Amino acid sequence: MTDKDDDKSEFYYPPDTLGLETEQMRRLGYQVVDMVVDRLARKHREAAISRAEAAQLQQALGGPLPEQGLSPEASLALLADIALIHQQRGDHPRYFARVPGPSSFAAVLGEWLGTGFNTIAASWAGGSGPATVELVVIDWLRQLMGLPAGTEGVLVSGGSNASLTAFAAARSTVGSGVVYLTDQTHSSLPRALEQLGFAAAEIRILESDADLRMPTTSLQCAIAADRQAGRRPVMVIATAGTTNAGTVDPLEEIAAICARENLWLHIDGAYGAPAAITPQGREYLRGMARADSLVLDPHKWLFQPYDVGCLLIRAGVLETCFSMNPEYLQDVRAGSGEVDFRNRGFELSRRCRALKLWMSLRTYGIARIRDAIQTGIGLAEYAEAYLRRQAEKWEVVTPAQIGIVCFALRGASAAAQRRRAQALTDSGFACVTTTRLKNRTVLRLCTINPLTTKSDIAETIDRLGR
Ligand SMILES: Cc1ncc(COP(=O)(O)O)c(C=O)c1O
Known part of the structure; x- marks a missing residue:
């Protein structure tokens, strides 16, 4: 039996359980691919993290439970433009908070x-x-x-x-x-x-x-x-x-x-x-x-x-x-x-x-993944060296250890350091957080994204110090 015969037989089933048509499915699927690849190509231009007020998000994404279906194109746009834009971009080259999530496309x-x-x-x-x-x-x-x-x-x-x-x-x-x-x-x-x-x-x-x-x-x-x-x-x-x-x-x-x-x-x-x-x-x-x-x-x-x-x-x-x-x-x-x-x-x-x-x-092979991990280890070492070159301004609190370095701005209180990290994060340029080591508040960079450059690190530290 060919596909054509199948279409006429009593055993014909539409491809989508709840009734999207084949061509519509393809179109929406390709649209999603385009949205994802376009976003990945310009992710460095986005804010490293962004969030909105709960009421604003509720208003845009909530509303009455739909009794009849709504446009999937409009829903995809709402998801991308409102829901997914308001989150941490763990794959952004200047997302240094907690542990980043620099995911790769073959895995997707x-x-x-x-x-x-x-x-x-x-x-x-x-x-x-x-x-x-x-x-x-x-x-x-x-x-x-x-x-x-x-x-x-x-x-x-x-x-x-x-x-x-x-x-x-x-x-x-x-x-x-x-x-x-x-x-x-x-x-x-x-x-x-x-x-x-x-x-x-x-x-x-x-x-x-x-x-x-x-x-x-x-x-x-x-x-x-x-x-x-x-x-x-x-x-x-x-x-x-x-x-x-x-x-x-x-x-x-x-x-x-x-x-x-x-x-x-x-x-x-x-x-x-x-x-x-x-x-x-x-x-x-x-x-x-x-x-x-x-x-x-x-x-x-x-x-x-x-x-x-x-x-x-x-x-x-x-x-x-x-x-x-x-x-x-x-x-x-x-x-x-x-x-x-x-x-x-x-x-x-x-x-x-x-x-x-x-x-x-x-797809990538271990050699490429190994290099990417080594890059992350090296970036934290670069950050440590950059901080040590300005020892009158910065104190390295813990040295670079597999992609993490902790440091403090000399003379700045815990609250002042938190404010600086927050201000930089709010600016969208980079996402940096503080942590506490033995009751001392410090700034911290986790540098495991291999797309991060030395300039990203230097500019982030400079902005924190300004
Ligand atoms: C050392 C360590 N253990 C456990 C966890 C928890 O992992 P998950 O968030 O994947 O549950 C984290 C998360 O950052 C971690 O850094």
């Missing part, structure tokens, strides 16, 4: 295709193709991070979800007890422990040392004190790239303590772990591959659009914790060598976040 294509095909990666029987892409991508990421063959994983929405998943799985393996972290651990991790029912007395937050790293002597003392008090130490959480300053805990030493004390080692590399694919980053992150569970966020430094986080973890642990095989799923169970991703985390229905990673890893 993978995401679009998956959404267009309504892809599901929940069970092997219902999605063996997408599940295989996810398995391939997880193993590529494992290799990049240097973890042992056989390490398993799952893709989730981001770093906070990945750590939550890891903690649930680790607890089902090692049981409940005391967990050690520091005051520099990302706040989503202690929150995940609390949500999983760890008591406050089981969440031991150690004071970081002067370099904002986990002090291994305090760690050992705390473990010993807890054992002596009859408590049960179970896990250490180390960070490979803190959000505040890019600091890395002494991973080798912590791994040795965990091995000696028989503790689970979880490493949060949500932001910093991808640096390990560069020679400089690999040295800086030495010991990371000894993690029992490791988190990295491809939507940060592997150039993916939101959202995708990755958990890499010891084999078998996820399925032991999350397996769920009720009678209504009995026909869609994986056989040997096959994986039901619903049994590796909290989500049952889940899209395939691996498609975008697979597309971009294949």
Whole structure:
């Protein structure tokens, strides 16, 4: 039967479930491609971040629930011009706040295709193709991070979800007890422990040392004190790239303590772990591959659009914790060598976040991605050198560490520094935020966008100082 015959048969179905016509679908689809590519081509001319008043946004985007359909062209324009324009542009070359999201276009294509095909990666029987892409991508990421063959994983929405998943799985393996972290651990991790029912007395937050790293002597003392008090130490959480300053805990030493004390080692590399694919980053992150569970966020430094986080973890642990095989799923169970991703985390229905990673890893290749990460590391070093050249004006508070540098304007109060960051952000030229290190407010640049130039950095610092 040809397509033409099909059109006349009782088995003719229009392409859109709710009635858009084929040509209209194509036209709207191409329009979206044009809108996205046009925006990417001029993103450096936009403000690095913008927002509007709640009432103004409500008025433009809200209104009565439409009983009849409205023009999709007008709706797309409203989305682009009102909703999507009022947000942070994490891919803008002068977006330096928190952790930027410099996403790449090949990844966007993978995401679009998956959404267009309504892809599901929940069970092997219902999605063996997408599940295989996810398995391939997880193993590529494992290799990049240097973890042992056989390490398993799952893709989730981001770093906070990945750590939550890891903690649930680790607890089902090692049981409940005391967990050690520091005051520099990302706040989503202690929150995940609390949500999983760890008591406050089981969440031991150690004071970081002067370099904002986990002090291994305090760690050992705390473990010993807890054992002596009859408590049960179970896990250490180390960070490979803190959000505040890019600091890395002494991973080798912590791994040795965990091995000696028989503790689970979880490493949060949500932001910093991808640096390990560069020679400089690999040295800086030495010991990371000894993690029992490791988190990295491809939507940060592997150039993916939101959202995708990755958990890499010891084999078998996820399925032991999350397996769920009720009678209504009995026909869609994986056989040997096959994986039901619903049994590796909290989500049952889940899209395939691996498609975008697979597309971009294949399109750009690791060499290009490695260079892009190295560029980000180098830009923070350039910023540090630029600040040090004006030492009478600027103080470098923490040196450039895998793409983050923290600094302060000499003689300026905390409030004055916050005001300067806010004024620059309001101007639209760049987005810069402050943070607090050991109770001291500092300015901070996170420079992981490879499109950022040295002039962008210099002009941003100059404007902050003016
Ligand atoms: C070190 C670290 N861990 C965890 C997270 C949370 O990641 P997500 O926002 O992807 O959930 C972040 C976010 O910036 C982070 O920098």
